[in-house]
Amino acid sequence: MKWLPTRKNKIEAFWQWFEENEETYFELAxxxxxxxxxxxxxxxxxxxxxxxxxxxxxxxxGKREFIISADGIVEAFEAVFDLQETMPELDRFExxxxxxxxxxxxxxxxxxxxxxxxxxxxxxxxxxxxxxxNMMLYIKGLTEENEEEIIPLVFIxxxxxxxxxxxxxxxxxxxxxxxxxHPNARPLHTLKEFxxxxxx
Numbered sequence: 001m002k003w004l005p006t007r008k009n010k011i012e013a014f015w016q017w018f019e020e021n022e023e024t025y026f027e028l029a030x031x032x033x034x035x036x037x038x039x040x041x042x043x044x045x046x047x048x049x050x051x052x053x054x055x056x057x058x059x060x061x062g063k064r065e066f067i068i069s070a071d072g073i074v075e076a077f078e079a080v081f082d083l084q085e086t087m088p089e090l091d092r093f094e095x096x097x098x099x100x101x102x103x104x105x106x107x108x109x110x111x112x113x114x115x116x117x118x119x120x121x122x123x124x125x126x127x128x129x130x131x132x133x134n135m136m137l138y139i140k141g142l143t144e145e146n147e148e149e150i151i152p153l154v155f156i157x158x159x160x161x162x163x164x165x166x167x168x169x170x171x172x173x174x175x176x177x178x179x180x181x182h183p184n185a186r187p188l189h190t191l192k193e194f195x196x197x198x199x200x
Contacts, residue, residue: 060094139179
């Protein structure tokens with residue numbers, strides 16, 4: 001009978017491999033960066049096919065941030081937690097579970113247009129029992145003709161404000177509307193007030 005490794009075995013194998021290559025990924029030589037990133041992606045996806053990653057460009061306290069993401073797929077959240085909980089002691093990396101909220105103004109582009117936090121307003125209703133926040137979004141420039149293009153970008157903006165974990169766990173129903181002057185609508189960046197958990 002062919003032996004099939006369990007997820008635990010795959011996680012242990014990933015960390016063993018990463019420890020052996022830690023210095024290489026810390027240095028990140030320009031000439032083989034793409035090759036290194038491709039290999040890392042392949043190794044992560046052996047744990048779970050949805051996993052993705054980001055590295056910080058700048059060092060923090062002499063370490064590089066290594067963000068492990070479920071790429072917004074809730075079913076892959078457990079794999080992210082498993083990797084974080086079983087990581088070895090690393091000298092050169094700080095492991096961060098899930099993409100975190102941005103501390104700076106964030107924008108996305110489509111065609112010749114830029115969409116920023118200032119282009120999206122919201123009203124929200126907090127569901128205490130379900131631990132979710134339901135909201136209506138009012139988006140500048142949204143039309144029936146471009147909604148299929150713009151709405152995915154708005155989700156990226158949401159992700160940048162409240163972080164990947166809150167997007168997957170605590171964001172409830174979302175409705176999208178063209179921008180209008182609404183007496184209770186607030187700018188998107190204030191949405192953080194409804195989501196106190198910024199990191200896991």
